[in-house]
Amino acid sequence: MSDRIIAACDGAAKGNPGPAGWAWVVADAEGRPERWESGPLGRSTNNVGELTALLRLLEAVDPGAPLEVRMDSQYAMKAVTQWLPNWKRNGWRTAAGKPVANQELVQGIDALLADRDVEFRYVPAHRVDGDPLNAIADQAASDAAVTQRPAGTALGDTEVPEPAPERSAPARPRKRPATRAAAPGAAPRTIKAKFRGTCPCGRTYAAGEPIAKLGTRWGHPACHGATPAAD
16 A cells, blocks of 8 residues: 555635635545644635645645645646746746746745655546545635634544535536426425535534535525525
């Protein structure tokens, strides 16, 4: 078995720019999530969230340990694996002569990558057949963006956030049968949460607690039909 540490990181911004957050998750030797961390960024962008997540992950992992980083951000991955060498040669300017965006974050990541064995792996986001660690990091970053509160195992949050059910891989369109709308005021169908998560209202729910589908997210059944918190 490889001794390479497997981890994933992700960022989120509700509005881009908007309330933003970052997160990372590290797996154990069996590939199961072992520890994680997330944090708020106030009002920022997805790109800042993605780069911050990578920076915080590199800070949290032993620099002497080989590491595989799974990401769904093409921008963050290309920034550190393709564009960075040219930026450095050009005095931290792009090919068009403009200052590199998010330069402080990129420079911090560059310093943390020095003399380290790090492999980057792109994984598709929001797919049922996607990477489980990336899905957890995605949810944790989204939760941090909504709540603007730090979380993680170091803060006593032993249960990882539960990723919302994702969409399947793209398939050929097919005609859908007509469905009847739910009766007004009808109680939503509930399931038990496998992991801790955050309701659109901004409050968290615990593993084992009943949750219901609220639009595109999951949350408290009592919040069904209520106006969601602004994100």
